[in-house]
Amino acid sequence: MDITKMRNIGISAHIDSGKTTLTERILFYCNKIHAIHEVRGKDGVGATMDSMELEKERGITIASAATNVTWKDHPINIIDTPGHVDFTIEVERALRVLDGAILVLCSVSGVQSQSITVDRQLKRYNVPRLAFVNKCDRTGANPYNVKQQLVDKLNLNAVLFQIPIGLEDKHEGVVDLIRMKAYYFEGEGGVDLIEKDIPAELQAEAEEKQGILYDELANFDDELMMIHMEGEQVPEEVAYRAARKGVLDLALVPVFMGSAYKNKGVQLLLDAVTRFLPAPPDVKNEALDLDKDEEPVVLKPDDNEKTVALAFKLEDGQYGQLTYVRVYQGMLKKGGELTNIRTGKRFKIGRLIRMHSNHTEDITEAGSGDIVALFGIECASGDTFCDSSLNYSMTSMYVPEPVISLSITPVDKKAADNMAKALNRFTKEDPTFRTYVDQESNQTIIQGMGELHLDVYIERMKREYKAEVETGMPQVAYRETISGSSPFNYTHKKQTGGSGQYGRVAGEMSPLEEGHYEFENNIKGGSIPTEYIPAVDRGFQMAMEKGQLIGFPVVGVKMMINDGQYHAVDSSDMAFQIAALNAFKETYMKCNPIILEPIMKVTVEGPNEFQGNIFGSLNQRRGMISSSSDEGNSCVVEAEVPLSEMFGYSTTLRSSTQGKAEFSMEFLKYGKVPQSISDELIKSHQAKKAAEQK
Numbered sequence: 150m151d152i153t154k155m156r157n158i159g160i161s162a163h164i165d166s167g168k169t170t171l172t173e174r175i176l177f178y179c180n181k182i183h184a185i186h187e188v189r190g191k192d193g194v195g196a197t198m199d200s201m202e203l204e205k206e207r208g209i210t211i212a213s214a215a216t217n218v219t220w221k222d223h224p225i226n227i228i229d230t231p232g233h234v235d236f237t238i239e240v241e242r243a244l245r246v247l248d249g250a251i252l253v254l255c256s257v258s259g260v261q262s263q264s265i266t267v268d269r270q271l272k273r274y275n276v277p278r279l280a281f282v283n284k285c286d287r288t289g290a291n292p293y294n295v296k297q298q299l300v301d302k303l304n305l306n307a308v309l310f311q312i313p314i315g316l317e318d319k320h321e322g323v324v325d326l327i328r329m330k331a332y333y334f335e336g337e338g339g340v341d342l343i344e345k346d347i348p349a350e351l352q353a354e355a356e357e358k359q360g361i362l363y364d365e366l367a368n369f370d371d372e373l374m375m376i377h378m379e380g381e382q383v384p385e386e387v388a389y390r391a392a393r394k395g396v397l398d399l400a401l402v403p404v405f406m407g408s409a410y411k412n413k414g415v416q417l418l419l420d421a422v423t424r425f426l427p428a429p430p431d432v433k434n435e436a437l438d439l440d441k442d443e444e445p446v447v448l449k450p451d452d453n454e455k456t457v458a459l460a461f462k463l464e465d466g467q468y469g470q471l472t473y474v475r476v477y478q479g480m481l482k483k484g485g486e487l488t489n490i491r492t493g494k495r496f497k498i499g500r501l502i503r504m505h506s507n508h509t510e511d512i513t514e515a516g517s518g519d520i521v522a523l524f525g526i527e528c529a530s531g532d533t534f535c536d537s538s539l540n541y542s543m544t545s546m547y548v549p550e551p552v553i554s555l556s557i558t559p560v561d562k563k564a565a566d567n568m569a570k571a572l573n574r575f576t577k578e579d580p581t582f583r584t585y586v587d588q589e590s591n592q593t594i595i596q597g598m599g600e601l602h603l604d605v606y607i608e609r610m611k612r613e614y615k616a617e618v619e620t621g622m623p624q625v626a627y628r629e630t631i632s633g634s635s636p637f638n639y640t641h642k643k644q645t646g647g648s649g650q651y652g653r654v655a656g657e658m659s660p661l662e663e664g665h666y667e668f669e670n671n672i673k674g675g676s677i678p679t680e681y682i683p684a685v686d687r688g689f690q691m692a693m694e695k696g697q698l699i700g701f702p703v704v705g706v707k708m709m710i711n712d713g714q715y716h717a718v719d720s721s722d723m724a725f726q727i728a729a730l731n732a733f734k735e736t737y738m739k740c741n742p743i744i745l746e747p748i749m750k751v752t753v754e755g756p757n758e759f760q761g762n763i764f765g766s767l768n769q770r771r772g773m774i775s776s777s778s779d780e781g782n783s784c785v786v787e788a789e790v791p792l793s794e795m796f797g798y799s800t801t802l803r804s805s806t807q808g809k810a811e812f813s814m815e816f817l818k819y820g821k822v823p824q825s826i827s828d829e830l831i832k833s834h835q836a837k838k839a840a841e842q843k
Contacts, residue, residue, distance in 0.1 A: 152450055153428045155518050156225045157475070159244060159276075161267045162253035167283040171253055171409040172216075172227060177338060178416055179218035179225075215473060215504045215520060223423040226520040244270050246461045246475035246520065249426030250278045251418070256290040256316075256406070259780065260298040261754070266815060268303045277396045277427055280305075281418055282406040285313050286320040289782075292406045299402065308365045309358055310392075310403045311417070314348065323406055323414055324351060326359045327388045332417060339412025365401065366391040389424055396425045429518030434477050436533070436541035439490070446541060448478040450517040455479050455536035456487060459543045460528050463578045472523045473504070477543070479536065481515045481523075487534040490542050500524035530580055548580045551596035552747045552792055552816050555603050556621035558592065567616035568593070575606055582606060596626070599814070600796070625793045626747060627830070628819055629696030630705040631740035634659035639732035640714070641724055651719035652728035654685055656710035658736045666693060669709040677713035677725070684722040685710060688729025697734065698742050699834040704819070708733070744827045745819040747792040752785065753802065755810025760784045762805040770794035771823075789817060
């Protein structure tokens with residue numbers, strides 16, 4: 150297979166911009182499916198890529214699905230990602246392994262809160278992108294406005310490569326500004342692409358927009374600049390070459406348009422994917438050489454090199470664990486041997502498969518740049534697989550911290566066994582979903598990115614594992630920190646027949662501007678021998694796991710030691726660890742500890758007439774409104790609201806806006822809890838402790 154023709158792309162966007170509908174059309178035009186199904190399908194089938202029962206019912210994408218298609222002899226691996234911020238890890242892991250992306254936007258709503266999050270993720274992984282303005286057939290469609298928002302809100306160099314022929318119910322097709330031709334999509338499912346001359350009434354506008362396009366492309370190609378300045382006709386291949394260079398340099402975002410639901414514009418978008426987005430050799434991928442102090446090594450997408458691959462997603466299928474893998478260098482062959490770098494274990498490749506949503510196709514080998522899946526391999530998300538002679542690790546992806554937790558209790562013994570199986574699987578598959586048993590209450594606690602995130606997992610436990618569980622009240626992930634400094638000097642002394650324990654630590658505890666914890670060693674003259682210093686550090690970190698105000702982890706503390714004492718016989722690692730732990734506890738309350746709570750960035754969109762109600766609903770929840778803007782007949786309100794106040798917000802919002810407003814939220818920062826609420830939290834924590842001691 151010619152690797153320069155391969156494309157690995159993701160489709161990402163805000164909720165309800167039409168990602169899954171677009172993917173469905175791509176599958177149809179590439180002859181992967183023979184009938185189009187809708188997302189909230191009346192036919193009971195549902196979209197091909199939403200294979201989970203829950204996805205079909207709710208009409209949302211929960212897990213990213215992978216498929217591969219061929220368009221004009223270009224093999225394309227596609228990953229359809231969720232739009233809800235609760236499933237952000239699905240987007241992260243897809244972008245980690247993709248070479249390019251299509252950013253889908255709604256022509257009415259434009260750049261929404263989640264588009265901003267997705268764009269930030271694309272920038273984090275340097276992923277080149279195309280923009281597709283979807284839903285041009287909707288009332289209020291304005292692709293020009295969306296293009297401007299890409300420039301203003303996302304800071305992208307967005308340039309129109311097409312203009313629409315008619316909008317709203319008159320949307321018929323698009324004009325290609327490089328070819329200067331009009332395209333219409335006819336026949337059943339818009340299969341027939343009809344090329345015609347540009348309608349007379351659009352000719353002047355098309356020429357004006359083409360001039361703007363060439364002005365922009367001239368920045369990437371000297372030949373094009375000369376031709377354009379001399380007023381001659383720019384050859385197509387020169388324009389395409391310049392555009393491709395701009396996209397690969399992350400300096401240009403071509404804007405295409407259409408309506409996936411009405412089957413318009415999708416084939417031209419596929420042409421653009423093969424023309425402008427990178428092939429695996431166009432992207433620089435690095436691994437870290439663990440034998441040479443994590444020195445970066447550039448990987449070569451060449452089948453003859455030694456194999457390096459990354460496991461980026463796990464799934465438990467009916468035949469055991471399925472591991473999605475991106476091959477960066479070398480080949481995967483059925484029966485071949487690889488090493489899991491994290492565990493050091495070697496394994497044999499049994500079954501190698503190509504994925505199409507939840508269907509599989511067995512293959513014997515996969516080359517560089519490909520995305521395939523392996524069956525029955527023990528590993529974790531983010532593991533690197535290499536040829537046994539290499540010791541490389543791919544850099545892992547960014548995993549955000551969970552912000553909400555919930556206690557779950559199985560109803561009987563059978564449910565308890567099934568719940569354990571479900572939790573084991575879910576935590577392996579999703580790094581943002583965590584679980585632990587609370588030592589004090591002995592309850593099982595699950596943690597995640599939001600209410601919807603945890604709801605979906607509880608629902609999946611019941612359906613897929615028949616594990617009936619009862620849930621407790623949602624708990625917010627509070628943190629504790631200090632607002633003042635204080636010196637400490639603590640001696641740990643214990644004498645009980647035989648050798649005793651002795652260690653003294655002294656220094657200062659102070660607040661840390663940035664970061665969770667910092668340890669500074671200013672010991673002079675060996676008052677604490679060097680070998681005991683790590684034990685002191687460990688003791689401080691252990692003390693930070695549980696604060697004394699409400700029992701939540703402590704953050705933002707700097708511990709500096711400058712003095713101490715040891716005993717030639719009685720000192721040990723354990724003695725210094727205990728001394729540090731107690732020094733921390735003794736000093737903590739002197740440093741004016743305070744409670745921090747997660748503050749969420751909340752974006753509410755709804756009709757203008759309910760703007761007052763939206764403001765009211767946020768103010769009642771201690772919300773600080775940061776911005777509000779009107780777009781057409783709808784308004785967008787952004788606010789910072791404590792997570793503890795957001796439970797049940799969807800019900801309140803629905804009832805106060807007749808169900809016409811929607812909201813999304815994501816973690817923003819930790820902020821100080823107001824005194825009255827802080828007092829309540831401390832009181833309830835003390836009451837809980839007193840009850841447990843009885």
